[in-house]
Every structure is written in structure tokens, then in C-alpha cells.
Amino acid sequence: MTETVQRPTLEAVAARAGVSRATVSRVVNGADGVTEPLAERVRQAVDELGYVPNQAARSLVTNRHDAIAVIVAEPESRVFSDPFFARQLRGISKELTAHDNQLVLLLTEGRADHARVARYLAGGHVDGALVFSLHRDDPLPELIQRAGVPTVFGGRPGWSGGRDGVVYVDSDNRGGARDAVRHLLGLGRSRVAHITGALDQTSAVDRLDGFRDAVADADPRLVAEGDFTVAGGERAMRELLERCPGLDAVFAANDLTAAGALRVLREHGRRVPDDVAVVGFDDMLPFAEQTDPPLTTVRQDILEMGRLMARLLLRGLDRTARTHDTSGGDLAGVVLPTTLVRRASA
Amino acid sequence: MTETVQRPTLEAVAARAGVSRATVSRVVNGADGVTEPLAERVRQAVDELGYVPNQAARSLVTNRHDAIAVIVAEPESRVFSDPFFARQLRGISKELTAHDNQLVLLLTEGRADHARVARYLAGGHVDGALVFSLHRDDPLPELIQRAGVPTVFGGRPGWSGGRDGVVYVDSDNRGGARDAVRHLLGLGRSRVAHITGALDQTSAVDRLDGFRDAVADADPRLVAEGDFTVAGGERAMRELLERCPGLDAVFAANDLTAAGALRVLREHGRRVPDDVAVVGFDDMLPFAEQTDPPLTTVRQDILEMGRLMARLLLRGLDRTARTHDTSGGDLAGVVLPTTLVRRASA
Structure with missing residues (x-):
């Protein structure tokens, strides 16, 4: 060596x-x-x-390391292939660097490794943790809580019932979805389909709820389950076209899903937006501008979410250091607004 | 919290x-x-x-944490945009997980943060470090050595002169480059240009040396400096076309650079490979198959490089634990072979 x-x-x-x-x-x-x-x-x-x-x-x-762990509850391969995580990490990295704190990204191959991550957290190597992309039934939050490491979550954890003091940063997923579907209805579309995200994540559930807010009487065949990936979007779009060939609009749970849907619609000779209008979610740039046609989508400020997560954690650590107050006090969820960005696809 | x-x-x-x-x-x-x-x-x-x-x-x-730090000596934005790093991390992650060691990725905004990284390493949070993408004059190796953390480098460090026991894993960059250029000469091309990588990295210098091995008397105007990015490849290709409009082949220092060159050649109405043959380096999949035309390139086994780095480090740690021998002994560089992969571009 x-x-x-x-x-x-x-x-x-x-x-x-x-x-x-x-x-x-x-x-x-x-x-x-x-x-x-x-x-x-x-x-x-x-x-x-x-x-x-x-x-x-x-x-x-x-009792201080000036180091913050970041855990994305996804396999390492997904972390590097989905630009959402890179964007959120960029926001976190900028904020931590500005405060001379080291960003410690703990990578895993899958959920089986989460116990090891928790062990590292419990080992006193970091001052706090930022955790995102949690899935339902993931033991990670429980393990982290046991490790006694101050934590801010990205996205509302699904298990928050009965636990106080959980701090998270989220986007207004439900409101954004509602806006997207109302926009499609406003264009005169009457058969609006929805491709969901991974339904073991609150962001996907909230967007589905937003869809239902806008079309309360939606035909259940117009909802197909995706998983926030391009491949999932393709699969779901094929299902939808088979079940409901007359659909005239699709709200996709994120931009990657929308890209998959666009590809399958093109394969089937459907013109976008003339035959089928498509709206995504995220406004992942430059990706959302480079689809064919460019994507109308719900913008969430992913970079700012990352910065805010880091800022809340560092602020909490400072307060704890000053007052020895580890109760969390009045901190809770921060929900950022979304905006609809119109391009050619709807 | x-x-x-x-x-x-x-x-x-x-x-x-x-x-x-x-x-x-x-x-x-x-x-x-x-x-x-x-x-x-x-x-x-x-x-x-x-x-x-x-x-x-x-x-x-x-004295053991079962955690290994990985440091990519590039800004976090580059780590997430260049698929080379994702691939190498995948190899490292698989190997560390197989040995129940936690992968701790230390991200930075730039070189100014390397002192903080070294502080974290010195802080006794990890058992060893894997470091790649070093640039000349980067103080990181010196800082790491001071921190006393066993380290394996990805790519031959440029500063190895006079220091014993430096362990690294590299590809045969010079041999691979030589093969690429000889292939172009074998196709009857006589004006072969080279777009280099970032010349403060040994991989770029070695590939330039390989180019010169094959065309000892190359016109210096046929060499343009790039930086391993698509944008760098575009810039260099424009320079080359201006200086040497009669060139009939390009060896690009990596696949991203080649993609930039292809784009500019197309803009200038040059057909590939008819007018200008192009060879890349890396065989980054699926990227190298999806360029227009698909890219002939030098394959290096990036995933295996990552695995091997992790394996050498863990083996060294085991030996140190058994024998209290921290001298490094006979360990040194491991150089993996490359192969030319023929597709349509040359």
C-alpha cells in the first residue's frame, strides 16, 4: 500500500x-x-x-466530524442512471461545500445492504444524514432512527404516522399532478390516462391522487403502473393502448416515464400532441427539451430541494450543538411548489 | 431531527x-x-x-471500519455526467458489497476541496481508499499519503517517480492507442489526426505516445488537445478541419471525444467512414453502439478495473492485519490489456 x-x-x-x-x-x-x-x-x-x-x-x-452522509435508497446502478439523483446531489453538494462539510455518499447494491449502511451511520463517522427515494417497508428509517443520527428526508416518508419530529423536504406532488391533468382537460381531451410511478413511494401515490382529484370518475383501465423508468413507461404505454385504444392524453409520473410513452406512441403511429397529448413531471433538463416532441411537464426545483435538505440538517445540528436540544422541536415537512412548463407535447 | x-x-x-x-x-x-x-x-x-x-x-x-472511501478527483458534476465513472464505481461497488464493506463515495466541488477529503480520510472513518482520475499537480496523493490510509489508484499516478509501493490498476493505454492508429493506417488512411484527452492525466499522455509510436513522423498540426468530453471533441475537431482539411482519419482519446468529432464532421458534410474514419477509446456501452455511425473503438474493461482496485485494496488490508506489514512489499501496477472493437466508423 x-x-x-x-x-x-x-x-x-x-x-x-x-x-x-x-x-x-x-x-x-x-x-x-x-x-x-x-x-x-x-x-x-x-x-x-x-x-x-x-x-x-x-x-x-x-462530537463533530463536519461530514454528512447521503443515502439514496436505490441500487447504485439506478443512482447513476437517473438524472434526478444527480441533480439532487448537486444541490446537496453545493450547500455542504459552502459550509465546509464533507459529502459522504453511501452506495449500496440493494436493500439487503441497508443494515450495513445503518451500521456505518451508527459508527460515529458523520454528523447527520440526508436520505431520499425511500420505498414503503424499507427498514432503513427504523435503522437510522436507532442509530441516533439526525436525519432529513427527501420526499415525505410513508411511515410517518405516529412519529413526531420527522423532517422532510418534498414537492407539491399532488397539486402538480392536478395542474397537469387539468391542463390536458383544458385542451379538450376527454380520455386522459395516467402512468404511475413506483407506488411504494409517496411521490407516486401523491401524483396518482392528484390525477384522481382532476378526473374523479376516471375509468380504472386508464391507469397503468410504471416505475419512474423509461422501460416502465414503455411497458405501461403498451398496456394502455391495448386496453384503451381511444385514449387522447397521457399524464406520466415523471419525464423518463413520459419518454418511454412517447417512444411507444411513435411506434404505434400516434402523433403527439395531435392524437395523444403527453405531460411529464420533473422538468429534467436538458432531457425534457430534447424529447420528440419537447415535453410539457410539471417543474419541481430538484436542485433547490437538495440545497434545502442540507440547509435544514446543518441548521438542526447547529441548534442541537448550542442548546443540546435533540427533540426536533417544531421542524417538520417543507413542501415546495411546482409549476407547469408548456412545450410542444401538450 | x-x-x-x-x-x-x-x-x-x-x-x-x-x-x-x-x-x-x-x-x-x-x-x-x-x-x-x-x-x-x-x-x-x-x-x-x-x-x-x-x-x-x-x-x-x-482498528477496522469495514468501509472503503472512493475519491474521484473530478467535480461532482463530472462524476455524474461521464459514464466512465459510473462504470468503474459499479465494479467497485460489486466487489465491496461481496465483502460486506461499505462504499463511501467522497464527493467534491473541485480541487479546493481535496484538503477536506484528506481530513476525512485521516479521521479514521475508513480502512482504505480507492482514488481515480488524478491530474498532475493535484495535492491529493500527497495528502492521502500523509493521512496514512492504504490506497489503490485507478490509472497510473503521474507522480510515481521516486515513491515505492504505489499500487495502481491501469489499462494498456499506449498499446491500445497504437492498435487503433495501426488499424487506421491498415485501412489505407495516410492523414491520421489525434484528439488527445486532458494532458495532465497519464492516460491521455500514454494514448498520445501510442499514436506517435504508430506514426512517428506525424505532422504536429494533426494533433489537437481535447479534454475527454464531447464539447472538447467538438472544439478540437473544428480546429483540425481548419488546420488540415485533407485529414482522412481521427483517433479520439475516448468515446465521448469521438462523439463530439462525429457531430462536427457531420456538420461539415464529411461522411464517416468514407471521407474520415474515426476510432474512439473505452467502448462505453450502449453509448459506443448508438453513435452515428456506431463507433469502432478500443475496449478497456472498466468494470473489471474497478473490481480489481477493490480486490487489491481488501487483500492488502487483510495482509496488513495478519502480518502488520504496511510496507506495500511487492505490490505495484497492474496493467490490463485492451482490444480493438470494429464497428462502422473505421
Whole structure:
């Protein structure tokens, strides 16, 4: 390995400065009780030797690592293929960097690895956690809570019933979906279909509720289940065309799903928007502008969601440090508004 | 925050089991000297209370976190937009998960954040580090070495002169480039241009050397500098067409660069491969099959590079644990072969 350079020890610093180990430890950890000339000698020895304090020991004293874990409850392959996560991480990264906190992304192959993630969280390596893309029945929130790590969730957790103090940042999924479907109805469409997201996630359930708000008497055959992926959108669109060939509009649960639907509509010779109007959700750029035709969609500010998650967590940590109040107090959900962006597809 | 559940303490476990704190500590940390019936009582109390040991304290004893840091020396935005990194991370993730080690991806906004990354590494939160996409003059390797964290590099570090025991995994960049250019010459092309990668990276320098191996007397105007991105490929291709309108082949330093070159060639009405043959590097799938025309390219096994990096690191850690040998011994560079994959572009 690369350890050809011996790492300088606390003992070496003490010897070089001509002081005790305890004195070095006090100076390094910012404790009181060391006279300034002595402290200066220690700092000089630290510089000369390039000593780096063992933070595992140090954090027992300071209780702060300036590091925040981010967990996306999806397999690593999905994290890197869905631009939604990259965008949210960008917002988080900008905010954490601005506060000189290290972003620690904990990747997994799947849900089976969540216990290991929780172990790492419990291990005292980070000050807090940002968790997103939770699915129903995922043991992760429970494990995180047990680990005692302050957490902000991206998206409303589905298991919040009965638990106080859960902090989350979400978009107005239901309101955005309602706007999208009302827009389609306003264009004179009467057979509006919906391709859902993964229905074990609250965002998908909320968008389905928004669809139902707008078309209370919707034919149940006009709803097909997707999973927020292009392939899922293709599958669901084929189902819908088979069941309801007369449909004249589709509200897709996200832009990737809409892209899949557009591809299948094209295969079947349906013109968009003339024969079938299509609306997505996310406004993932440049993706949503590059579909054929460019996508009318519900914009949510994903970057800002990430920033806000990080900001709420850091603010909570500061308050905890000042007041030793870990109750969460009045913090709860923050829901950001959405806006409909009109392009050519509807 | 979410800390509504009080985290159970070591003291609580001791009280429940009716033993001393020291006994609980010994059992939790796997130390000897506790009789089996007593140990069983402690384990039962741990289970009942859902106690999670404080790993910062624990790691002072065991010296192992079962966590490996991965650092890509690029801004977070680049990590998520270049599929090369996703592929390499996939290989790393599979290997670490198979050994129940947590992948800890440390993201940065840029080089200014590398000191903070080194601080996290030095802080005793991980057992080792995998580092890739190093650029010349990056202080990161020096900082990592100071932090005393066993490290395996992806790609040959440019600063290896004079330092022993540097472990890296690389592809045969020079040999692969030579094959690509010889293939173009074999097609009867006589004005072969090269768009380089970022020349502060050894992979780009090695590929340029391979190009020169094959065409020793190349007109210097036939070499244009790129940066491994599509936009860099476009820029360089425009330069080349201006300087040498008679060129009949291009070897691009990677597939993204080749895609940029293809786009500009099409804009200028040059047919590929009839007027200009193009070869890339990486064989990034499905990307390399979806260019117009599909790309002839040099395949490197990126996934396997990632797996091998992780395997070498874990093996080194095991050996260190067994023998207390941190010298690195005989480990050094592992260079994987490349193969030319023929598609329509050359």
C-alpha cells in the first residue's frame, strides 16, 4: 500500500515539543489549561512533523466530524442512471461545500445492504444524514432512527404516522399532478390516462391522487403502473393502448416515464400532441427539451430541494450543538411548489 | 431531527445484564476474558435494548471500519455526467458489497476541496481508499499519503517517480492507442489526426505516445488537445478541419471525444467512414453502439478495473492485519490489456 511514510504519532509530537502527551492532546483538541508559549511549541511540533490527529479519538471529545452522509435508497446502478439523483446531489453538494462539510455518499447494491449502511451511520463517522427515494417497508428509517443520527428526508416518508419530529423536504406532488391533468382537460381531451410511478413511494401515490382529484370518475383501465423508468413507461404505454385504444392524453409520473410513452406512441403511429397529448413531471433538463416532441411537464426545483435538505440538517445540528436540544422541536415537512412548463407535447 | 428515540447506552446494557461496563465493552469488542454464560447475558441485553456500539470508540480497539472511501478527483458534476465513472464505481461497488464493506463515495466541488477529503480520510472513518482520475499537480496523493490510509489508484499516478509501493490498476493505454492508429493506417488512411484527452492525466499522455509510436513522423498540426468530453471533441475537431482539411482519419482519446468529432464532421458534410474514419477509446456501452455511425473503438474493461482496485485494496488490508506489514512489499501496477472493437466508423 502507500504507507511508506510513517504517520507521526502523538508521542512523537510530545517528544519534539518536550511536553507530555496530555498537553499535546489538550492543544490539539482545543481544550483549555495550556499556557500560550507551551501551546505554541506544540503547534510548531505539529506543523514540523505534519501530525494529523486521530479523529476517531478526537471526535470522542468534539462530537463533530463536519461530514454528512447521503443515502439514496436505490441500487447504485439506478443512482447513476437517473438524472434526478444527480441533480439532487448537486444541490446537496453545493450547500455542504459552502459550509465546509464533507459529502459522504453511501452506495449500496440493494436493500439487503441497508443494515450495513445503518451500521456505518451508527459508527460515529458523520454528523447527520440526508436520505431520499425511500420505498414503503424499507427498514432503513427504523435503522437510522436507532442509530441516533439526525436525519432529513427527501420526499415525505410513508411511515410517518405516529412519529413526531420527522423532517422532510418534498414537492407539491399532488397539486402538480392536478395542474397537469387539468391542463390536458383544458385542451379538450376527454380520455386522459395516467402512468404511475413506483407506488411504494409517496411521490407516486401523491401524483396518482392528484390525477384522481382532476378526473374523479376516471375509468380504472386508464391507469397503468410504471416505475419512474423509461422501460416502465414503455411497458405501461403498451398496456394502455391495448386496453384503451381511444385514449387522447397521457399524464406520466415523471419525464423518463413520459419518454418511454412517447417512444411507444411513435411506434404505434400516434402523433403527439395531435392524437395523444403527453405531460411529464420533473422538468429534467436538458432531457425534457430534447424529447420528440419537447415535453410539457410539471417543474419541481430538484436542485433547490437538495440545497434545502442540507440547509435544514446543518441548521438542526447547529441548534442541537448550542442548546443540546435533540427533540426536533417544531421542524417538520417543507413542501415546495411546482409549476407547469408548456412545450410542444401538450 | 429524528432523535425522538433515546439511543441505548453501554451503561443501560450493563445494568440490564447485571455486569460491569468493562464486561459489556469486552463482549461488544470481541475481546477475551469473559465467560460464555456472562457473554450470553450481555448479548441478550444488547439485543433487547437494540444497543449499537459507538464505533468511534470501538474502532480505537478493533482498528477496522469495514468501509472503503472512493475519491474521484473530478467535480461532482463530472462524476455524474461521464459514464466512465459510473462504470468503474459499479465494479467497485460489486466487489465491496461481496465483502460486506461499505462504499463511501467522497464527493467534491473541485480541487479546493481535496484538503477536506484528506481530513476525512485521516479521521479514521475508513480502512482504505480507492482514488481515480488524478491530474498532475493535484495535492491529493500527497495528502492521502500523509493521512496514512492504504490506497489503490485507478490509472497510473503521474507522480510515481521516486515513491515505492504505489499500487495502481491501469489499462494498456499506449498499446491500445497504437492498435487503433495501426488499424487506421491498415485501412489505407495516410492523414491520421489525434484528439488527445486532458494532458495532465497519464492516460491521455500514454494514448498520445501510442499514436506517435504508430506514426512517428506525424505532422504536429494533426494533433489537437481535447479534454475527454464531447464539447472538447467538438472544439478540437473544428480546429483540425481548419488546420488540415485533407485529414482522412481521427483517433479520439475516448468515446465521448469521438462523439463530439462525429457531430462536427457531420456538420461539415464529411461522411464517416468514407471521407474520415474515426476510432474512439473505452467502448462505453450502449453509448459506443448508438453513435452515428456506431463507433469502432478500443475496449478497456472498466468494470473489471474497478473490481480489481477493490480486490487489491481488501487483500492488502487483510495482509496488513495478519502480518502488520504496511510496507506495500511487492505490490505495484497492474496493467490490463485492451482490444480493438470494429464497428462502422473505421
